Amino acid sequence: MTITDKIPPPAPAAHTTRDGAHWAKPVDRLSAQVVGAGVDSVTGKRVANPLQGFGQMWQKTFRVPLEGSTMSPQEVIVIWKERFATFWPKAGRFYAPLAGIVPGEVALLDISPMPGSPVTLSTGVMVIYADDESFTFISPQGHMFSGWITFSAYRDGDMTVAQVQALERTSDPFDELGLMFGGRRMMETFWRETLGNVARAMGTMEPAVVSEAVCVDKRRQWRQATNVRNSATLRSMRHMLTAPARWITGRS
Amino acid sequence: MDERRFGAEVTEIPDEVRMRLSGDLNARADETLAAAYERVVALGPRRVSLDFGHVGYINSTGIALVVRLLAEARRDGRAVRAVGLTEHYREIFRITRLSDFMEIVEGDAA
Numbered sequence: 001m002t003i004t005d006k007i008p009p010p011a012p013a014a015h016t017t018r019d020g021a022h023w024a025k026p027v028d029r030l031s032a033q034v035v036g037a038g039v040d041s042v043t044g045k046r047v048a049n050p051l052q053g054f055g056q057m058w059q060k061t062f063r064v065p066l067e068g069s070t071m072s073p074q075e076v077i078v079i080w081k082e083r084f085a086t087f088w089p090k091a092g093r094f095y096a097p098l099a100g101i102v103p104g105e106v107a108l109l110d111i112s113p114m115p116g117s118p119v120t121l122s123t124g125v126m127v128i129y130a131d132d133e134s135f136t137f138i139s140p141q142g143h144m145f146s147g148w149i150t151f152s153a154y155r156d157g158d159m160t161v162a163q164v165q166a167l168e169r170t171s172d173p174f175d176e177l178g179l180m181f182g183g184r185r186m187m188e189t190f191w192r193e194t195l196g197n198v199a200r201a202m203g204t205m206e207p208a209v210v211s212e213a214v215c216v217d218k219r220r221q222w223r224q225a226t227n228v229r230n231s232a233t234l235r236s237m238r239h240m241l242t243a244p245a246r247w248i249t250g251r252s
Numbered sequence: 253m254d255e256r257r258f259g260a261e262v263t264e265i266p267d268e269v270r271m272r273l274s275g276d277l278n279a280r281a282d283e284t285l286a287a288a289y290e291r292v293v294a295l296g297p298r299r300v301s302l303d304f305g306h307v308g309y310i311n312s313t314g315i316a317l318v319v320r321l322l323a324e325a326r327r328d329g330r331a332v333r334a335v336g337l338t339e340h341y342r343e344i345f346r347i348t349r350l351s352d353f354m355e356i357v358e359g360d361a362a
Contacts, residue, residue, distance in 0.1 A: 049349045
C-alpha cells in the first residue's frame with residue numbers, strides 16, 4: 001500500500017455546491033400539492049425540456065425597466081415569488097404550491113390555449129430553480145409548451161429591470177396549430193400584461209414592456225409528434241365535450 | 253456573490269473538438285459560449301465534447317445556454333457529449349432531462 005492510499009480523498013471543492021440549494025432534486029414523476037385547483041393533470045407526469053417538444057424552438061424575452069422604483073432585484077424577486085398568482089392576467093389562474101415557489105415544488109394552472117377558446121387548459125409547472133434574483137419553471141408532459149421559463153430581475157445602470165425569458169417549443173402538432181392561429185399573440189399579450197402588473201406593484205406608474213423573440217431552431221421535430229398522447233389541450237377539450245354526458249349520468 | 257468569469261477554450265483533438273468550459277455559467281456566459289461554438293462550427297467536427305470540469309456554478313439561464321448549443325449542434329448533425337461533470341451537475345442534467353440528448357461521460361475529461 002502506498003502512502004497516498006491512506007490519504008482521504010479531498011473534500012469536494014466549495015464552488016461545486018454554490019448553486020446546490022437552488023436546484024430541484026431529480027424526480028421521476030411529478031406530484032402536485034396545491035389548494036383550490038379543480039383538475040390535477042400533472043401528477044404522474046415527467047418534465048419536458050425544450051428538446052423534447054415538437055415545434056420550432058424559440059427564445060422569447062420580455063423585460064420592463066422599473067422606472068421610479070427603488071427596489072433592488074432581490075426585493076423584486078421576493079415579492080414576485082410571494083404574489084406570483086396575483087400578477088397573472090385574468091386569462092389564467094395560477095395555483096401556487098403549498099410550500100411556495102421553491103425548488104422541486106409543483107404548481108397547477110388553468111389557461112386558455114387560444115383566444116376565444118371555450119376550453120380551459122389545465123396543466124402545471126415545476127419549480128426547477130430558484131435563487132434570490134431569479135426562479136425557473138419547467139413544463140410537464142402534456143403542457144402546450146415543452147421548455148422552461150425564467151423570471152428574473154437585474155440592475156441595468158441605476159435601474160432594476162424585471163424580465164421573463166422562455167426557451168420553448170410547442171409540444172405537439174395541435175399546440176403548434178394553436179400557436180399559429182392566435183396563440184402566439186395571446187402569449188405575447190399574456191406576458192406583457194404580467195410584467196406590467198409586476199412593474200406597477202413595484203411602483204412603476206407607466207410600465208414600458210419590450211419583447212424580443214429569437215428562433216433558435218426552425219425545424220419541427222416530427223418524431224416528437226407522438227407527444228400528442230399526453231396533450232393537456234386535447235384532454236381538456238374531451239373533458240369539456242363530455243361534460244353534458246357526465247352531468248346526465250351524475251358523474252363528476 | 254463570488255462570481256467567476258466564464259471562459260471557453262476550444263481545442264481540436266482526434267475525432268472531435270473539445271470545448272473546455274470554466275467559471276460561472278450564467279447569463280453573462282452567452283456571448284463567450286456562442287463565439288466558442290462558432291469556432292467549433294469552423295472546425296467542422298462530427299463530435300463536440302463539453303468539458304465542465306472547471307465550471308463552478310450553473311444557474312437556469314446557464315442551462316438554457318447549453319440547451320441552445322445542443323439544439324444548434326443537433327441541427328448541424330453534430331454529436332455532443334459532456335465530460336467532467338460532478339455528481340451535482342449530473343443530477344441537474346438528469347432533472348432537466350438534458351442527459352436524454354447527450355452522452356454523459358463519467359469521470360474526468362480524457
